[in-house]
Amino acid sequence: MRILLATAGSRGDVEPFVALGERARAAGHDVRLVAPDNSGADTGELDVASMGVDYSALIEAQGVSIAAAIRNYRTVVRPLMRSVIVEGARAAFEYRPDVIVWHPKVLSAPIVADALGIPHALVEIVPALTPTRAFPAAGTVPGSLGPLNRLTYRAAAAAESMFRQDLAEARSLVGGRRGRVSQPAATLMPISPAILRRPDDWPSTVHLTGRWARESGGDASDTGDPALEAFLEGGPYLYAGFGSMATTGAERRGRAVVAAARARGLRAVIALGLGGIVVPRDLHGDDLFVADFVPHSRVLPGATAAVHHGGIGTVQAATAAGTPSIIVPFIADQxxxxxxxxDAGLAPAPIRQRALSASRLGAALADADLCRPRVTEAARAMAEEDGTNTALSVLTSLR
Structure with missing residues (x-):
């Protein structure tokens, strides 16, 4: 079976597709991954085609500010999405797969699938497209609207209308017909039921598969750094990192994390990422390990708690490691x-990133200890899952 995987976004959007691609390849399938450049994800030996976009460079240039995205829509966002839509379509069409598995940003995937007469499967890394009464679409409203939750899922359809011209170009490129595209033959959500309970009103074509993880546990930043290994063996430590959340206030966040850790007698491993946190030189000491990136698979299992932005990749990695999360959300689904x-008792109340302080973080660290039994229980449940294999089984059934 020839499987085309198409994704767009930062590292957290690419890594689940890499895990699925490696599992499919190991099972004897031909796989091509169409992805952005320089995502930070280790793609191993996968056949990778470029979309010609670099989300990391975009984030470093303008941060994750919604205001900046709106301001730069015509000069930055629109050209980037054109590449995702058009170049993604070109790469998929040239490969001639038997099935296309696509990220919601790759809006042209159904057009290509219809032109080739093949099924396609949508991957909702976060639940934002499949309506339910149970909760609002991730990244829309701050709290539940009860019976009106289903209305929040219309936002995605409105966003798609912004790129009609690019979709028309993709349709012309592959010889697609005008009109409505086909619905996904399956929707895959690489999310653990230990973290998100499956709503009763989702259709049977939606599969909450569990987390997609590489069998090797591979991590692009896992270089076997002896300095990191020595630090991890030196006693209890806190992990803090905000991934690609580059925005103002990074030094303030760094000071808050260091002060809170030291107040509790903890050392700290701090991952700077793309600039979401900065540790001023005057705070550096033997009780801190500071690096651009560190392997989650190595540092999370031994951490007393993980302070992070709340991206689903880090949420699942920390929970699977049995480590309580302290979420400091910035944007979108966080x-x-x-x-x-x-709500599930797996983490203290989140702290808004602009409100992060040493005292608030210190209180959250105390609350995180109370969450440990529930997190341990969730980790045991996740250890029994094989979401990657479940997803692959769904795909092979579509032939």
């Missing part, structure tokens, strides 16, 4: 996961 984990 407040959603902060609320979900808190």
């Amino acid at each position: 407040p959603f996961w902060g609320a979900r984990l808190h």
Whole structure:
């Protein structure tokens, strides 16, 4: 079976597709991954085609500010999405797969699938497209609207209308017909039921598969750094990192994390990422390990708690490691996961990134200790899952 995987976004959007691609390849399938450049994800030996976009460079240039995205829509956002839509379509069409598995940003995937007469499967890394009464679409409203939750899922359809011209170009490129595209033959959500309970009103074509993880546990930043290994063996430590959340206030966040850790007698491993946190030189000491990136698979299992932005990748990695999360949400789906984990007793109440302080973080660290039994229980449940294999089984059934 020839499987085309198409994704767009930062590292957290690419890594689940890499895990699925490696599992499919190991099972004897032909796989091509169409992805952005320089995502930070280790793609191993996968056949990778470029979309010609670099989300990391975009984030470093303008941060994650919604205001900046609106301001630069015509000069930055629109050209980037054109590449995702058009170049993604070109790469998929040239490969001639038997099935296309696509990220919601790759809006042209159904057009290509219809032109080739093949099924396609949507991957909702976060629940934002499949309507339910149980909760609002991730990244829309801050709290539940009860019976009106289903209305929040219309936002995605409105966003798609912004790129009609680019979709028309993709349709012309592959010889697609005008009109409505086909619905996904399956929707895959690489999310653990230990973190998100499956709503009763989702259709049977939606599969909450569990987390997609590489069998090797591979991590692009896992270089076997002896300095990191020595630090991890030196006693209890806190982990803090905000991934690609580059925005103002990074030094303030760094000072808050260091002060809170030291107040509790903890050392700290701090991942700077793309600039979401900065540790001023006057704070550096033997009780801190500071690096651009560190392997989650190595540092999370031994951490007393993980302070992070609440992206689903880090949420699941920390929970699977049995480590309580303290979520400091910035944008998009992060407040959603902060609320979900808190409601489930898996994390303290989230702290808004602009409100992060040493005292608030210190109180959250104390609350995180109370969450440890529930997190341990969730980690045991996740250890029994094989979401990657479940997803692959769904795909092979579509032939």
